[in-house]
Amino acid sequence: MTPIVLTMTWVAFLLGMAWYIAVLDGLWAAAREGRQPRAPLANPLYRCATILRQQSNLTEAPDLLNWRLAPALYAGLAGTGVALVPFSSASVLADLEVGIVWWGAVEALTVVVVFLHGWSANSQLGLIGAYRYVAIGLPVMLISMFVLIAAALPAESLAVPKIIESQHELWNVIRQPLGLPLFLLLGLSLSFRGPFNYADSADLADGTASEISGAARLVWEFARLAMLVATAAMAATVFLGGYLGPVLPGPLWLLLKTAVVLVLLVALSHLFARISPSRMLTLIWIVLMPLAFIDLVWAGLVAL
Amino acid sequence: MLERLAARAPVPVFVAMGRDRAPAVERLLRNADIDVTATPRHASILLVAGRVRDSDQAYLDRLHDQLPHPRATFWWGDEQGDDVDEARRAASSDDPVVALRVLYRNLISGAHASETHRLADEPPAPWRGKGDHGQGGEGMMGGVPYGRMMPMPPTPDIRDGLTLDVYTTQIGPFMPYWPAGLVLEVTFQGDVIQSAEVVNPTYPPRDVDRVPFDHLLHETTALAQIERARAAHHLVCIARLLSLVGLPTLSRRAQILAARVRANETIAIAPLRKAAARSGLKAALAPGLGRIDDRLARELGGPVQRAAGHAIDHRSDNPTYTRLDFTPVMQTQSDCRARLAQWFDEAEQALALVSAAPDAMIDHGALIEAPWAHRAPPIDYRVTELLPGLEWSEALLVLNSFDSAALCRMAPLEAP
Structure with a gap:
C-alpha cells in the first residue's frame, strides 16, 4: 500500500470500527432489554449530530488548556495504537522495532490524559472519576505489560510485525491461554466500559465527562470507542495472528478478527456488574496480577 | 443536515x-x-x-x-x-x-428560541489562582479551587490512614440516583465520605403503587391488585440498584417488567434474577455493606425489617392470606445484599400469590402490609450516620437499598 492509501485505510478502520461498536452496543442493549432496536445502524449518527448541535460549554475556572486538549490527546493515543497494527506483511503505518514499548506508552499516557480530563474541569464528580481511574488504570497497565512481554518472547522481538510472524505455526492465544483474557480486561479499562467503568460511570453523573458538551464531548466519546478499537486490533494481532490466515487477503483477516474481539469486548461490558473500586483493586493485585505473572513465567519457560 | x-x-x-x-x-x-x-x-x-x-x-x-x-x-x-x-x-x-x-x-x-441564563454569570467566590493554568496558589501544593491554600485534614483518612486533601460540597437535590429533594453537605477525602450533614430533607414519597392500598381503606379490593403493586414497587427499587452497579440494560428490563405487572400482564421475575446473578450482582454488593442495627430495622419496618430477620408482616394475620398458606419471606444479614434479596423474594412471592388466587378479594379496612417502610414521624437516626467511611459508589448503593419511605424517615432536617 502507498502511504496515502495506508493512511486512508487507518482512518477508515478507526471510524468504521467505532461505528460498529456503537451499533453492537445498541443491538446488545435492545436484546437484553427485550425490545426492538431503534434504528440500529443510523442511531450512532443521530447521536453524533445531537452532540454536535449542542454548545461547547465552560465550567467555572477550568484548566482550559488541559480540558480542551484531553479529548484530542485521548483520540490521538487511540489512533497511535492502531497505527502499530500491520494490515498485511507490508502495510503498517508505524513499523517500530519497539512497537510493544510504544503501546505501553499509549497505555500509560491514557491514564494521564483521563486524569487530566477529570481534574481540569474543576468539578467534584469529574475529580472523583479521575482519582478512581488512576487507582484502577495503573495496575491494569502492569498486567497488560506482563502479557505483552510474554507474547513478545516467542518472537524474540518487541516489533509487532515480528510477533505476528512468530504465530505462523501457532497463535499466541493457544500458546499462552491466559494472555488474551487478561488483555481484554485492559481494553475495558482503557476505554472505561462496563465492569471497568470507574471514570465515567452513572454513579458519578458520567464522571470525567460530566461537564463537557458539544464538540469536546463528541471527540471524547469517539476516543473511548477508538481506544477499544485499538485494543481489539492489538489483541487480534498479538494473540490471534493478526493478518495471518488462509484464502482471504490479510487485511480482511485482521478486520474479521478485530470484529470478533470487539463482539467479545462489547459482551463483557454489558454482561458484568461493576464492583466497588477498593474490591476491584484487591481483585487486580491479588488475583489478576499473579495470573499475569504466571503467564509471563509460562511463556519464558516455553521459550527456553 | x-x-x-x-x-x-x-x-x-x-x-x-x-x-x-x-x-x-x-x-x-x-x-x-x-x-x-x-x-x-x-x-x-x-x-x-x-x-x-x-x-x-x-x-x-x-x-x-x-x-x-x-x-x-x-x-x-x-x-x-x-x-x-x-x-x-x-x-x-x-x-x-x-x-x-x-x-x-x-x-x-431554531423555531423555539434557546432559553437565556437565569443567574448572573459570575463566580460565587473571587478566584485567586496564580498558576499558569489558573490552578490556584503557589508552590508544590498548588492550591485548590478558588485559590485557597490546600486544607489538610485534621485527621487521617478514616478508611486507610492516608492523608489526602479534604473538600466539602453540597450534593442534591436533583442528582440522579439520589433521593429527590435531599441536599447533603458532604466532606470527601479522595472518593471516601468523611462526614455528611442534611441541608434539606427528601421530598415525601408519593408512590403510584400506593393506589390499591388506599383503595383498600374504603372498598373490598382484589388481592391480585395489591400484590401486583407490591411486585411493581420492588422491581423499580431493584432497577435502581442494577443501574448503579453498571447493568443499565438489566435495569431497563426491570422497569419494563414493573410496567407490565401494573398493566396486569403475566410476567416472570426469575429470568431477570438469574441474569443479574450471572452478571455478578452479588459481588458488586460487598457483604456487610449498608448493614443497619436491629433497632433501626425494626423502626423502619416493612421489607427493611424482614431483611433483618424479623418475620413481621400484617398479611400473616389476614384470613385470605392464611388460606393461601402465606408465610413471610425474610433474610438475616440486614445489609444491601439482604434488602435486594428481600425485594426479589417478595416480588416473586407476590406474583405467586396472584397466580394461586387470581380472584381472591380482601375486605375493606383490612390491615395489609405495604411494600415500603412504615410511614411515621422521623426517627432519631440520620441517614448521614450510614455514609461516613464509604466510597462514593458504595454510599449511593446504600442509599438506594432503602425505599423512599425509609429514606424520608431517616433524613429529617437537622435541628437548628
Whole structure:
C-alpha cells in the first residue's frame, strides 16, 4: 500500500470500527432489554449530530488548556495504537522495532490524559472519576505489560510485525491461554466500559465527562470507542495472528478478527456488574496480577 | 443536515425530580425515544417533574444554566403557572413524550428560541489562582479551587490512614440516583465520605403503587391488585440498584417488567434474577455493606425489617392470606445484599400469590402490609450516620437499598 492509501485505510478502520461498536452496543442493549432496536445502524449518527448541535460549554475556572486538549490527546493515543497494527506483511503505518514499548506508552499516557480530563474541569464528580481511574488504570497497565512481554518472547522481538510472524505455526492465544483474557480486561479499562467503568460511570453523573458538551464531548466519546478499537486490533494481532490466515487477503483477516474481539469486548461490558473500586483493586493485585505473572513465567519457560 | 439528523435522535432530557413524580418519570426511562441523561451538560431539555420546594428554586436555576444551548425547560405536573406556554408543559396525567419530541425538534431547528441564563454569570467566590493554568496558589501544593491554600485534614483518612486533601460540597437535590429533594453537605477525602450533614430533607414519597392500598381503606379490593403493586414497587427499587452497579440494560428490563405487572400482564421475575446473578450482582454488593442495627430495622419496618430477620408482616394475620398458606419471606444479614434479596423474594412471592388466587378479594379496612417502610414521624437516626467511611459508589448503593419511605424517615432536617 502507498502511504496515502495506508493512511486512508487507518482512518477508515478507526471510524468504521467505532461505528460498529456503537451499533453492537445498541443491538446488545435492545436484546437484553427485550425490545426492538431503534434504528440500529443510523442511531450512532443521530447521536453524533445531537452532540454536535449542542454548545461547547465552560465550567467555572477550568484548566482550559488541559480540558480542551484531553479529548484530542485521548483520540490521538487511540489512533497511535492502531497505527502499530500491520494490515498485511507490508502495510503498517508505524513499523517500530519497539512497537510493544510504544503501546505501553499509549497505555500509560491514557491514564494521564483521563486524569487530566477529570481534574481540569474543576468539578467534584469529574475529580472523583479521575482519582478512581488512576487507582484502577495503573495496575491494569502492569498486567497488560506482563502479557505483552510474554507474547513478545516467542518472537524474540518487541516489533509487532515480528510477533505476528512468530504465530505462523501457532497463535499466541493457544500458546499462552491466559494472555488474551487478561488483555481484554485492559481494553475495558482503557476505554472505561462496563465492569471497568470507574471514570465515567452513572454513579458519578458520567464522571470525567460530566461537564463537557458539544464538540469536546463528541471527540471524547469517539476516543473511548477508538481506544477499544485499538485494543481489539492489538489483541487480534498479538494473540490471534493478526493478518495471518488462509484464502482471504490479510487485511480482511485482521478486520474479521478485530470484529470478533470487539463482539467479545462489547459482551463483557454489558454482561458484568461493576464492583466497588477498593474490591476491584484487591481483585487486580491479588488475583489478576499473579495470573499475569504466571503467564509471563509460562511463556519464558516455553521459550527456553 | 445536522439538524435533520439530530431531530431523529432520542431526545436528551435531564430530569429534575420534584414532589410526586418519581413513578411517572420511570415511564420515560423505559422509552427508547427519550435519553434520560446523567448530567445536565448532556441534555437539551430540563424536565421539571412535579412541584419543587421554594428553597430548591436556586438549585433549579443553577441546574438550568448548566444545560448547553439550545435548551428549554419543560414542566410536567399540575402546579406550573400560566406564564409557561403550552409547548413547554404537560399535565401530570399526560404522557409528555410527544410534546418533548416536538419541543426538541423546534429547539434544534431554531423555531423555539434557546432559553437565556437565569443567574448572573459570575463566580460565587473571587478566584485567586496564580498558576499558569489558573490552578490556584503557589508552590508544590498548588492550591485548590478558588485559590485557597490546600486544607489538610485534621485527621487521617478514616478508611486507610492516608492523608489526602479534604473538600466539602453540597450534593442534591436533583442528582440522579439520589433521593429527590435531599441536599447533603458532604466532606470527601479522595472518593471516601468523611462526614455528611442534611441541608434539606427528601421530598415525601408519593408512590403510584400506593393506589390499591388506599383503595383498600374504603372498598373490598382484589388481592391480585395489591400484590401486583407490591411486585411493581420492588422491581423499580431493584432497577435502581442494577443501574448503579453498571447493568443499565438489566435495569431497563426491570422497569419494563414493573410496567407490565401494573398493566396486569403475566410476567416472570426469575429470568431477570438469574441474569443479574450471572452478571455478578452479588459481588458488586460487598457483604456487610449498608448493614443497619436491629433497632433501626425494626423502626423502619416493612421489607427493611424482614431483611433483618424479623418475620413481621400484617398479611400473616389476614384470613385470605392464611388460606393461601402465606408465610413471610425474610433474610438475616440486614445489609444491601439482604434488602435486594428481600425485594426479589417478595416480588416473586407476590406474583405467586396472584397466580394461586387470581380472584381472591380482601375486605375493606383490612390491615395489609405495604411494600415500603412504615410511614411515621422521623426517627432519631440520620441517614448521614450510614455514609461516613464509604466510597462514593458504595454510599449511593446504600442509599438506594432503602425505599423512599425509609429514606424520608431517616433524613429529617437537622435541628437548628
